[in-house]
Amino acid sequence: MESSNLSIFFFCCIFLISSGLIVEAQDSPHHHHRREKEETDDNGFRPAKLFVFGDSYADTGNVRKSLANSWKEPYGTTFPGKPAGRFSDGRVLTDYIAKFLGLKSPVAYRWMKLFGGKKLRNGVNFAYGGSGVFDTLANVLPNMTTQIDFLEKLINESVYTTLDLHSSVVLLSLAGNDYGAYLATGGTIQGLPSFIPLVINQLSINLKRLQKMGATKVIVTALEPLGCLPRFTGLSSYQQCNATRNLATNFHNLLLQQTVAKLNNDTNSSTFFILDLYNSFNTVLEQKGNPQGDLKFETPLKPCCMGISSEYFCGSVDEKGVKMYTVCSDPKSAFFWDSSHPTEAGWHAVYTTLKSSLGQLFQFS
Ligand SMILES: *[C@@H]1O[C@H](CO)[C@@H](O)[C@H](O)[C@H]1NC(C)=O
Ligand SMILES: *[C@@H]1O[C@H](CO)[C@@H](O)[C@H](O)[C@H]1NC(C)=O
Numbered sequence: 001m002e003s004s005n006l007s008i009f010f011f012c013c014i015f016l017i018s019s020g021l022i023v024e025a026q027d028s029p030h031h032h033h034r035r036e037k038e039e040t041d042d043n044g045f046r047p048a049k050l051f052v053f054g055d056s057y058a059d060t061g062n063v064r065k066s067l068a069n070s071w072k073e074p075y076g077t078t079f080p081g082k083p084a085g086r087f088s089d090g091r092v093l094t095d096y097i098a099k100f101l102g103l104k105s106p107v108a109y110r111w112m113k114l115f116g117g118k119k120l121r122n123g124v125n126f127a128y129g130g131s132g133v134f135d136t137l138a139n140v141l142p143n144m145t146t147q148i149d150f151l152e153k154l155i156n157e158s159v160y161t162t163l164d165l166h167s168s169v170v171l172l173s174l175a176g177n178d179y180g181a182y183l184a185t186g187g188t189i190q191g192l193p194s195f196i197p198l199v200i201n202q203l204s205i206n207l208k209r210l211q212k213m214g215a216t217k218v219i220v221t222a223l224e225p226l227g228c229l230p231r232f233t234g235l236s237s238y239q240q241c242n243a244t245r246n247l248a249t250n251f252h253n254l255l256l257q258q259t260v261a262k263l264n265n266d267t268n269s270s271t272f273f274i275l276d277l278y279n280s281f282n283t284v285l286e287q288k289g290n291p292q293g294d295l296k297f298e299t300p301l302k303p304c305c306m307g308i309s310s311e312y313f314c315g316s317v318d319e320k321g322v323k324m325y326t327v328c329s330d331p332k333s334a335f336f337w338d339s340s341h342p343t344e345a346g347w348h349a350v351y352t353t354l355k356s357s358l359g360q361l362f363q364f365s
């Protein structure tokens with residue numbers, strides 16, 4: 001029941017493997033150095049670390065294996081080559097943001113504890129797939145407040161200092177699990193206009209708290225076009241996005257924009273920056289690829305991996321271990337990996353549309 005609930009309502013993920021950690025730390029040092037030169041030399045601000053909060057768009061292995069499909073085949077087949085807790089066939093948003101900053105993808109909090117505090121140089125990823133600003137699965141998935149508590153605890157223990165935060169970038173991903181949980185527990189679409197402001201208000205509390213803790217650069221994601229996720233486009237055979245859901249998305253993003261503008265103004269700073277996943281997803285979906293043209297998605301709304309019928313999901317197996325899902329032959333040609341998450345190629349395409357605005361962010365420091 002948990003498992004299908006998660007799959008239906010949350011962008012989920014999880015795991016328990018030891019290999020996942022190592023992969024991140026070894027992610028090609030040469031490549032990394034070249035990147036650093038190429039992409040961060042002009043920046044006015046050179047981030048020392050990346051701290052990440054949020055959900056499955058950012059999680060690189062925090063959720064427990066028993067809770068989600070991200071630790072099952074065929075997740076992780078492109079990178080790191082086996083399931084390791086990312087909700088994709090490969091790299092996710094965090095990995096691309098880290099790359100942009102010239103950092104290695106920060107270690108997942110879960111593994112940091114396991115390794116007794118090593119590998120902290122690049123920061124820590126506290127994101128848990130399926131979580132929201134409010135409780136989605138209480139006592140199982142830490143909400144964003146609790147995730148920030150984890151960092152505060154590390155600061156209290158002098159693992160990090162306020163100064164570290166001062167010279168770092170914070171990434172917050174909020175992809176809609178609060179709305180999934182709201183609708184799954186009796187909330188209605190009609191009720192969303194009064195629930196959305198509560199989510200934004202809680203997000204705003206979290207943003208202010210991070211700034212108080214010392215953060216000077218906080219990237220927060222706008223909601224992706226929810227109505228375009230495969231879970232909501234299956235009825236149209238993946239032909240068109242659901243306009244009703246995109247309308248709710250637009251309202252969330254409008255309030256987010258106003259809130260962030262006010263926070264920046266009130267603190268006379270440019271601490272907070274919106275990463276516009278709404279427009280970047282839409283651009284890639286409409287153009288069936290990225291503007292540079294090197295990534296192409298012929299049927300962009302159709303996921304690469306899906307259950308053979310509605311009771312199954314990407315990664316589902318029956319009691320005998322028989323696969324109850326299908327995978328496309330080339331994940332590089334699909335934008336969506338499963339019912340809610342982009343493929344690595346999808347994230348790469350989204351990232352290429354966001355690069356120039358990220359560049360601006362760091363020039364205005
Ligand atoms: C977050 O989780 C904690 C611990 O379960 C809970 O006490 C708190 O009320 C939650 N915060 C929000 C904003 O839901
Ligand atoms: C960190 O320390 C402060 C001050 O002692 C305390 O109020 C706060 O609860 C601590 N936070 C955590 C998460 O332990």
Ligand SMILES: *[C@@H]1O[C@H](CO)[C@@H](O)[C@H](O)[C@H]1NC(C)=O
Pocket residue numbers: 189232235236242243244245
């Ligand atoms: C779009 O989503 C709304 C809200 O869930 C639903 O009522 C409607 O039937 C959906 N429309 C289509 C065409 O799937």
Ligand SMILES: *[C@@H]1O[C@H](CO)[C@@H](O)[C@H](O)[C@H]1NC(C)=O
Pocket residue numbers: 262265266267268
């Ligand atoms: C911007 O901040 C100033 C104080 O720094 C305040 O007086 C003003 O009302 C704010 N403007 C808006 C639009 O919030």
Ligand SMILES: *[C@@H]1O[C@H](CO)[C@@H](O)[C@H](O)[C@H]1NC(C)=O
Pocket residue numbers: 268
């Ligand atoms: C806000 O920042 C600007 C530019 O740094 C400065 O000129 C101005 O005095 C500041 N205003 C307030 C109210 O701190």
